[in-house]
Amino acid sequence: MFETPFTVVGTIITDPIRRRVGDQEVYKFRVASNSRRRTAEGQWEPGNSLYVGVNCWGSKLVKGVGASLGKGDPVIVVGYVYTSEYDDRGGVRRSSLEVRATAVGPDLSRCIATIDRPKATGAGSGDAADTQDDASEGGEAGEADEVADGKALPLSA
Template sequence: MYETHGTVVGTVITDPVKRETTTGEEVMSFRMASNVRRRDRESGEWIDGGTLYLTVSCWRRLVQGVGASLMKGDPIIAHGELRTNEYKTRDGEPRSDLEMRASSVGPDLARCTAKLDRSGKLRSAVSDDAGSAAGEPDEHGETAGEDAGDLESALAG
């Protein structure tokens, strides 16, 4: 269905909205904008370029993370599969909209700070105790090798 992958840096311009499909699957959607600014060398003034608007949809485990973390106005980086949705308005006017089925969404740390929640299973995989050697059980009785596999699975999503 989607074939072109891309990463967009921008700002959330609508509050994320969660809905359920007819099959019972949850999806979280929001709009984002990415605009370009450059400095004119002669005048020294900043010049605004065009703005790219797109709808971002998040599925599966990404729904929980986006819902708990993002809101309108937040600076983000989104990566996923891009496509153009062509449709007609109620008046019959042809329109198109850029959509992204996101595989990753996170804060743009160049424009904000973030505090990570390392609770749950991912917490044991990314242990604060950096002294655990491979093969030695951590406080949960798991070895670093087991944790690495769990982390890869958690991040793959």
């Protein structure tokens, strides 16, 4: 099956809804991606807008998005785009652009986020990030770190 990869940067504009479909869960919300451009006078004016429905499937993605993001949050969504067709209440045939998300995260150019990494369940998980986290715990901010609200933020994260 041919799927079209898609990335959108925007803002969540609806309250996310978590639903159960059969034995799976889905988390749905809409994203608006608004462009703007600079006029000849140097002022910013609004440009075109793109509205897309986002469907998050899979327990890990549903859990992460549900615990982290909500209406008004700036996000980056990666997934596969498709057109959903339906009949509205008046019987008129409509279509909407939707994304089946494979990854969703906060847009760090427009917000600050805290990463909550689950602890490894087995000894010696072999993950380099775990080793780096263990080495940096309890230490002060180094040259490769920034400090925000009294917390050291590694630039490599």
